[in-house]
Each structure stands twice: as C-alpha cells, then as structure tokens.
Amino acid sequence: MSPRLRRALRAAATAVFGAVVGTGTVWANIMAGLGPKVMGFGHGLTPGLEVTPASLALDIGIRAALMVLPLWLLAVVSGPWPLRALSLGMLAYGWYFIGEGMASDFAVDFGTTWAPGEAFSELFWVPKLTPALWAGAVLAYALALGRLNRVPPMPPMPQRSGDRGLQRR
Numbered sequence: 001m002s003p004r005l006r007r008a009l010r011a012a013a014t015a016v017f018g019a020v021v022g023t024g025t026v027w028a029n030i031m032a033g034l035g036p037k038v039m040g041f042g043h044g045l046t047p048g049l050e051v052t053p054a055s056l057a058l059d060i061g062i063r064a065a066l067m068v069l070p071l072w073l074l075a076v077v078s079g080p081w082p083l084r085a086l087s088l089g090m091l092a093y094g095w096y097f098i099g100e101g102m103a104s105d106f107a108v109d110f111g112t113t114w115a116p117g118e119a120f121s122e123l124f125w126v127p128k129l130t131p132a133l134w135a136g137a138v139l140a141y142a143l144a145l146g147r148l149n150r151v152p153p154m155p156p157m158p159q160r161s162g163d164r165g166l167q168r169r
Contacts (some may be wrong), residue, residue: 008076014148015071018091018141019064025133026060026098027053033126038106056102063101067094075148084145091141095134099124 031053038051049055067090074087103119110123124130 010148011075011078012072014075014141014144015068017144018071018075018137019068019094021137021140022067022091022095022098023057023061023064025137026064026095026102027057029099029124029126029130029133030056030060030102032129034103034106034123037123059105060098060102063098064094067091067098070094075145078145079149084142084149087145088138088142092134092138095137096120099130 035053035056039053041051042048070090071087071094074083074090078084078087100117100120103122103124104114106123107114107119114122
C-alpha cells in the first residue's frame, strides 16, 4: 500500500472519529438539557414520530455525517499547525451547527419564532456542561489529529552477517 493511500485511509478514520465524537457529545448535551422536555412528543417536521433517545441519536448522526467529508479533506492536508487549527475549527463549527439544528427542530414546540442562534442559546445551552462537552470533543479530535500526523519511527536497517559497517576497532 502506498504511503499516500495509507495517509488518506488514516485521515478518513480520523474524520469518522471526529464525527462520532461530535455525535456522542451533542447527544449527551441534548439528553441533559433539551431531551427531557421533548421526549414523547412528535418531531417538528414529522409529528407522527415520537422523540426517543435513539431518534435523537439518529438525527444527530445524520447531521454529523455531513462533517465527515470536510474533516477528511482537512485531515489529509493537516500536517502544518495552521491546517490543524482549521480542522479543529471545522469540528467546533460543526458541533455548533449540529446543536443549533437540533434545537431549531424543536423551537416550534415552544411556541415562538427564533432568530438564528437563539434556539442554541435558549434550548441547547446547558451552562457548565455544553462548554465542557464542546471542548472535550475538540480536544479528542486534536489528539486524533496529532496521532495521524505523528511521524512513524524509521525501521532499523538490516545488517548483513559478518558486516561490521563503520564500527571502530
């Protein structure tokens, strides 16, 4: 396998990891804040479907899947620190995008119209938990990017029997 293909596959795994971490932390945040308020109700666009923890995880996972391609593209080229920072910013923005989208889906259930960002701050934001989960997701992805960009150690050169090389006497 060529080194470029190996790097692309490892970057894909890193991007999927970022999306999974984003999904898990957004789901945990929703279950701690908005989730208990909307459990058992119908979804905003499909009121016949009841809101359950699994349906919330599916909705979040679908939104997080949209992050995989940009995260993969940024992970492939993420050697220098500015590109790593851009990749981390993409995950942080994607995390916000998912949270805002999920909160906006349920804004109609609270009887008012919402400006962009209001649903996130009013329905999704849990004062101490949201920043901790958000930072935790970005930190976990930063560690995964660091692992992706780690330079592998050089394998030892094979020695021929009887060859002393440059050894001193």
